[in-house]
Amino acid sequence: MSTEQLLELYRVMLRIRAFEDLADQASQGGTSAFGQATSAAPAPVRGPLHLSHGQEAVAVGVCASLHADDAITSTHRGHGHCIAKGADPWRMFAELLGRADGYNAGKGGSMHIADFSVGMLGSNGVVAAGIPIAVGAAQAFKLRGESRIVACFFGDGAINRGPFLEGLNWAQVFQLPVLFVCEDNRYSATTRSADMTAGEGAAARARALGIATQVCDGNDVIAVARAAAELASQVRAGGGPRLLHAITYRFKGHVSVDPASYRDPRELDRALEHDPIELTERVLMERGCVASAHASKPDSRIGSESAARAAATGPGPSEIASLDEIKRHVREQIEHAMQRALASPWPDAAAAFEDVQDSGGGVWR
């Protein structure tokens, strides 16, 4: 992967992180669960907010292998998938804030964001519910002879629901163009998934159905992108479904107000050393990018190495912004998106009666 390409993936990961940092702040006190009470002043973002801090490389690496007209289905933890597929953060914020400009016109909130214009067919509040939906969308593409594929994201906890087995079996029987992606963050809400899962998890189960798989480090965006590209091209070539099992870790609690006191803090500390964004920064710096504009020159050994690599892979360190500048720029864009969303109007209460159904819809009684 060229440095330029990697920088682009880095930017998308930063976008997701910045988006979720702001969403997290705006949600504190917005829901009562996990022993946390709702604050007196209602939070701007209400209800359960599931954050994907630490898992950004999976969304970004997988979506890098997709075309604009490919589709994805997502989960309750779907902000990263939306952004990686090209959804606009300001309209996502508007949805989280319940505003009229939100992707779902304020009707869905975090767990239901969809952007059909970029092939994002929906987050979902029901675990594993996106799996059969992805399979059906792929069947529609195949039936019409289109070359589009569907990437289906789900968690490690979802593989213990029936729709996982049923959906994988179906996709294999009908040889459908689906790339299944298990985002294995080790937890299912407050439960360690390993304690509740027999066997080796998603990949092993898929192999039992004859579906080819790859297992990758889900915090290494290059590894995810490489594996996803290989599998996606096999799917696109008509080879039937494939499954990518990406091992990652959930940095935050299950929802934004969950302090995750049920897990060993040392486990989190170890995971934080493996932050997908920092890992990418390390690679970028090895390739000659500088951390900040004021930083001293990288040492000559790394410098010459990276210069050689840059010659082969793209623009050199002098032509690209420092990582700090990129970060600052992304933060500004996301803050601007939030400001824009905050200026969006509330939906009219009458909208509650719209889009229910054609016949007999939109009535009280």
Added chain:
Amino acid sequence: MSDRTVGGVVRSAPAAGNATSGATGVEQSVDLSCAEAAARALADAMRADPSVVTLGEDIGRGGVFAQYRGLLAEFGAQRVIDTPISESTIMGAAVGMALAGLRPVVELRVVDFALCAMDEIVNQAAKARFMLGGQARVPLVIRLPGGIWSGAAAQHSQSLESWFAHIPGLTVVMPATPLAHYALLRTAIESADPVVFIEHKELWTLRGPVPLHDHSAIAHAGRIGVAHTARSGSDLTVCTWSRGLQHCVLAAEQLEGRGVSVEVIDLQSLWPWDKQAVIESAQRTGRLLVVHEAVQVAGFGAEVVATVAEAHPEVKLRRLGAPRIPVGYSPPLEAVSMLTADRVVSAIEQWLGL
């Protein structure tokens, strides 16, 4: 929920539990939230009967609403069973456990996810006793937190009680106070048939007195099929359940100041339901308004109103439920589906031409 709302219910609630116990019952009462009362009921039932077990996702950490807090430490993982995310097997396995002599208490997170286990509830649990010619009993409780949990949107906010009330074989209980959570859950666990126990998510933190050591008061409050008159009145009867009680009691207080005397009946269970209490009150006041948070169309209010109409055509009848729309996320949309005291007041004002 506001203190005022809490106070409204707490002020009028003790009548149910303390009708027979008087001042001593109140003295012995422990102040508990609905979540604490339910956790306490389950713990007491597990202490009393080794065949009681509980199973569901995340209950080993107390459940997401803390309504299972402390149980794993006391009873161990054999009886407090953390499960995979496998709703149909959680429910199906509970049916098997019940057929094999245990008394499972099933946790399905929210009533919306009961839809992932509907075959096991409706085709298996509810019908086994009848279908198998009376050879089997299915003594289990299905705990389904229901109702609008503000900001949780369409897949986490539904009120589906009428689905279950429609199914022969199921008992349907909807507690409204900490005392009712405690007493009715105890009775539900002792029931020989499957009980759908729907707890309102916005009531978990509601506090109130529970006379834990007054057995007769608990037995009195725990009678399934017996309504509780939360407030007496003479001009109009309001029949409600679950969180609706808070709103209706507040509405009745507001209307009292304007010279309208409203009787509020908390049905407490939808099947069996206390027809006698509702009919007696409605006949006396001449008017019955049934209030529920669920969608009004084909809601349980229709059943109550139709039953009263068939028996006493002279009683004037109305229903107040939600519009037939999914619950929206944004506050102005969610508000359209939300039951409030103001909405109850204006329904009554309109009706009486105030």
